[in-house]
Amino acid sequence: MNVITLASRKGGAGKSTLTAHLAATAHLAGHRCLLIDADPQGSLTLWQSLRRDGKPVVKSAARGVDGLLAVAMLEGYDYVFIDTPPTMWVVVSEAIRASTLVVIPARPGLFDLHAVRETVKTAQERDKPYAVVMNAAPARRDDRDSPVVVHARSHLDKLGIPVWSGQITQRAGFALSLAAGASAPEIDPSSAAAAEIVGLWRAISRSVEAVNAARARPPAGVPLAGRGAPAASRAA
Numbered sequence: 001m002n003v004i005t006l007a008s009r010k011g012g013a014g015k016s017t018l019t020a021h022l023a024a025t026a027h028l029a030g031h032r033c034l035l036i037d038a039d040p041q042g043s044l045t046l047w048q049s050l051r052r053d054g055k056p057v058v059k060s061a062a063r064g065v066d067g068l069l070a071v072a073m074l075e076g077y078d079y080v081f082i083d084t085p086p087t088m089w090v091v092v093s094e095a096i097r098a099s100t101l102v103v104i105p106a107r108p109g110l111f112d113l114h115a116v117r118e119t120v121k122t123a124q125e126r127d128k129p130y131a132v133v134m135n136a137a138p139a140r141r142d143d144r145d146s147p148v149v150v151h152a153r154s155h156l157d158k159l160g161i162p163v164w165s166g167q168i169t170q171r172a173g174f175a176l177s178l179a180a181g182a183s184a185p186e187i188d189p190s191s192a193a194a195a196e197i198v199g200l201w202r203a204i205s206r207s208v209e210a211v212n213a214a215r216a217r218p219p220a221g222v223p224l225a226g227r228g229a230p231a232a233s234r235a236a
C-alpha cells in the first residue's frame, strides 16, 4: 500500500485541491484509493459528500492516521492520499512518518516557499522522499515558465529541494470541478487542467515505483544516496 501525504505549513498552498484531484485521478485509473481527511476543516469530506458514487472513500482522521492506515492495509487499498492541516500538529508528523512520498504544494511566492522548508525538515528527519509541486502558477507562455516560477525553482534548487518539472496552473477549472464534486479529468479529460493533473499523477506514480524498488533491493552496504524524491525531481 502506498501512502501519499500532501503537506505544507502554509494555508492555501493547494493541499486539499491537489489531494482531491489526484485521488480522483488515481481512482479513475483503476487503483483502489482511500482518502484520509486529517484537516478539521473537512474540505475533502465536503467534496466527497457531493460525489455521486461516493468513491474514493474519505475517512476523517479525528483520532490520528495510524489506526486508519492499519485498517486500510487490511482492506487492500493500493493508494492512500492524506490531506493535512496547515500546521505541524502531531497528525501531520504521523502522516509524514507513514508516507511513501510526501508532496509539498507551493505557490510560487515568498511565503509558500519559506513554509516548504519546515515540511522538508520533517520529511528528512523521518527519512521520507519528498518533492515540491508548483501550484496555482501563472500560465506558461511559449513553452516557458513564468518569471515567478523560474525564480521559485532556482530558490528551491539552491536549497537542494526536488521540484516536479511540471506545474499546476492557476485555473478556475480546478476550483469549479471540486465545487461540482468532481475532478478536472472527470469534467473534461481533454482540458489543460486534466492534462496537468494526469501529468502530476504519472510523475508521482513513477516516484512511488522508484521508492518501492529501492526498498526492495538487498542492502548494498552503503546508505541510499540522497533523500528527496529523485524520480519526481525534474521528472516529465
Ligand SMILES: Nc1ncnc2c1ncn2[C@@H]1O[C@H](COP(=O)(O)OP(=O)(O)O)[C@@H](O)[C@H]1O
Pocket: 010, 011, 012, 013, 014, 015, 016, 017, 018, 043, 086, 135, 136, 137, 168, 169, 170, 171, 172, 174, 175
Ligand atoms: N491550481 C489552482 N487553480 C485555481 N485555484 C486554486 C488552485 N489551487 C488552489 N486553488 C484555490 O486556492 C484556495 C486554497 O486551496 P486549498 O487547496 O484549499 O489549499 P490548502 O488545502 O493548502 O489550504 C482554494 O480556494 C482553491 O480553490
Ligand SMILES: [Mg+2]
Pocket: 015, 016, 017, 039, 041, 043, 083, 084
Ligand atoms: Mg486544505
